[in-house]
Amino acid sequence: MHIHDTALIYPNVRYGNSIIVEPFAILGIQDRFHPESELVIGERAFVGSRCTVYAGVQVGDDFDISDQSTVFYDNIFGNACRIGPKAMIKNGCRLGNHVRINAGVFLERVIIGSNVFIGPGTTFTDDKHAPCPHYADCVPKSEVGDFVSIGANVVIAPGIKIGHHCQVYAGSVVTKDVEPFSVMAGNPAKKIKKFNELKCSAGIYQKPFEWWDSQ
Ligand SMILES: CC(C)(COP(=O)(O)OP(=O)(O)OC[C@H]1O[C@@H](n2cnc3c(N)ncnc32)[C@H](O)[C@@H]1OP(=O)(O)O)[C@@H](O)C(=O)NCCC(=O)NCCS
DSSP states (O other): OEEOTTOEEOTTEEEOTTOEEOTTOEEEEOOTTOTTOOEEEOTTOEEOTTOEEESSEEEOSSOEEOTTOEEOSSEEEOSSOEEOTTOEEOSSEEEOSSEEEOTTOEESSEEEOSSEEEOTTOEEOOOTTSSOTTHHHHSOOEEEOSSEEEOTTOEEOTTOEEOSSEEEOTTOEEOSOBOSSEEEETTTTEEEEEGGGOOOTTSSSSSTTGGGGGO
């Protein structure tokens, strides 16, 4: 266990063994509307410098959050979730196991399965006509199934459901629900092939994403 002297850990934080907390991280700060809540972190967590994880968050084992990322109130993550630097996880997200959120991602009110990759700069929107006072009553949470890879700088429209075993290519704008086993590209994103038609051009794997089969 190593907690840097400059890290600020509030008394409402419970964490497992072997946690590492880097300089100026803040754990357990309370949302002003939810003063009772605690922060629970599993075993072997790594918390990078200047990260903020609010109270009202629960994360599993092997959590890894890089420098300057923020996780707000009301988020629940499974095991082995990794958050890249400068990511912004706002309220109401649920992540399964082995979810990788890259640098600069924005998430709010998104339910994500297990074995999911979200590329740098990707944004999940959740308000059709921002800033609508009733946005949360208007659109349901967005959903991403298991075994999904979303590329860099993708924009997902509010309330979209992406089925399991899908890839979304870089820079796409997803405006409609995506059926399982789809590969999507473009703006607006269209299905360009089936997931099982993807090829590993370098020939290293028989098919891309087969590394997920062993998890
Ligand atoms: C890398 C990548 C662009 C490769 O594309 P590719 O090798 O051309 O892929 P495909 O052969 O499946 O392309 C099929 C078609 O879709 C087009 N296409 C590929 N990527 C596209 C994209 N991002 N947007 C729009 N169209 C795209 C191709 O030009 C091709 O069109 P064509 O048939 O008219 O020539 C694509 O796989 C991708 O975006 N991967 C995700 C990369 C990423 O963001 N990684 C995140 C971690 S850094």
